Amino acid sequence: EAGVAQSPRYKIIEKRQSVAFWCNPISGHATLYWYQQILGQGPKLLIQFQNNGVVDDSQLPKDRFSAERLKGVDSTLKIQPAKLEDSAVYLCASSDDRGSTEAFFGQGTRLTVV
Amino acid sequence: AQKVTQAQTEISVVEKEDVTLDCVYETRDTTYYLFWYKQPPSGELVFLIRRNSFDEQNEISGRYSWNFQKSTSSFNFTITASQVVDSAVYFCALSEAGRGADGLTFGKGTHLIIQP
Numbered sequence: 001e002a003g004v005a006q007s008p009r010y011k012i013i014e015k016r017q018s019v020a021f022w023c024n025p026i027s028g029h030a031t032l033y034w035y036q037q038i039l040g041q042g043p044k045l046l047i048q049f050q051n052n053g054v055v056d057d058s059q060l061p062k063d064r065f066s067a068e069r070l071k072g073v074d075s076t077l078k079i080q081p082a083k084l085e086d087s088a089v090y091l092c093a094s095s096d097d098r099g100s101t102e103a104f105f106g107q108g109t110r111l112t113v114v
Numbered sequence: 115a116q117k118v119t120q121a122q123t124e125i126s127v128v129e130k131e132d133v134t135l136d137c138v139y140e141t142r143d144t145t146y147y148l149f150w151y152k153q154p155p156s157g158e159l160v161f162l163i164r165r166n167s168f169d170e171q172n173e174i175s176g177r178y179s180w181n182f183q184k185s186t187s188s189f190n191f192t193i194t195a196s197q198v199v200d201s202a203v204y205f206c207a208l209s210e211a212g213r214g215a216d217g218l219t220f221g222k223g224t225h226l227i228i229q230p
Contacts, residue, residue: 033217042205042220043159056217071130089157102149103218105159 004106014114018080021109025094035091082113116141120221135191135205142212148189149207183204
């Protein structure tokens, strides 16, 4: 079974530029999460989708971050414009149900904003 | 609001020693799930265990064991006879199942170093 795929693996951009990350969850997984992991900290949930609907985006900085999962499969997370403090690893995870099962994580995209 | 505290930032032991990683959580829900994940240098989070709030039985899986105590809101993780390959950052996490959203709240992690 293929795991959660993310691209790119690494990205370096200048502040005020835009960037987008892509995630393809495990086939059949209805729930998709985006997490932000700043160096030395635990991952922080940004947004959760159930199929193509948003379940929780309470911690998403909506002035600059946006995410979509139009067809209920793969997802894109965008930052526009980026700030220095956005430097982090962005992790995508998926699960086949809410809460009761484990979430499978991708390898993440390491973003450096200079 | 839910919170997970891992007070140990870094632990260093010599191979074959036993080591316990502490996790204390806070939640208002009566139904919740607790998790442990391992993050090796490659960066991918690897699932280790999930425990629901109604199951306080301790669990053993090979060299790994977990001690869940609701009375102290703790979910500690012990590695017996540690090996160099156990070196990683370990995260404890909490998910509240009483509402529709169930994203994980992670602790800050404990960096475990196993010296040969």
